[in-house]
């Protein structure tokens with residue numbers, strides 16, 4: 001009996017060490033957009049030439065910091081923040097928490113998900129927004145407000161969160177927390193999974209008006225939600241699109257699709273709509289980004 005007890009103690013010690021070790025290696029990826037940040041309600045906040053842009057950059061940086069603190073509370077050992085809005089140079093590095101690395105600038109092949117790979121344990125979205133055409137959703141759009149009307153993948157209507165969640169899922173990683181307006185948090189539960197922790201930091205009153213919680217409360221909600229999300233990551237959905245993946249893109253105007261059939265494999269199915277199918281989702285995602293660029297040329 002005694003020998004069994006000693007053996008059990010040794011096994012438990014090893015197991016404990018293992019858990020501690022896993023915690024030490026915990027890697028968290030944070031993608032930070034801007035339209036869904038608390039206080040942001042107008043294009044003036046999110047455009048680099050807007051008069052309120054400087055203030056909105058500070059709010060964005062502080063929400064990123066709240067997510068970093070939540071990740072640290074959950075035991076994260078490595079945190080990477082990817083600036084994911086517009087030219088992707090919004091976050092003020094001088095004010096960012098020193099424990100996180102920052103991916104800044106553009107273009108980046110994986111855009112809002114640049115830097116992700118299979119070594120991460122959890123993905124966080126901050127400042128996200130609803131898809132184009134959502135009611136009472138602050139600055140709603142899908143990838144490009146000047147070019148895209150709708151994006152479908154395997155017949156499902158997508159928003160930026162679900163497209164980016166599918167990139168995380170491609171590498172086997174769950175999205176555990178999303179912050180933004182109420183509309184995007186509802187879409188995340190509907191499109192990606194019901195278990196995901198969310199924080200609705202504002203509720204759209206229209207496309208360019210919202211009822212915001214205080215900045216302080218928003219950051220508290222984010223810090224606590226991120227911690228809970230990471231701690232419960234084993235119960236969070238790993239969102240995957242079954243191959244082959246069929247992309248359907250509906251552009252705003254028919255002249256935007258005129259040039260898209262120059263790319264092999266792209267079919268124009270109506271005046272404003274093109275389709276493309278491939279087994280590899282990352283290939284589909286990159287192709288989609290090429291189509292958006294070409295549509296604007």
Ligand SMILES: [Zn+2]
Nearest residue numbers: 033034035085
């Ligand atoms: Zn954005």
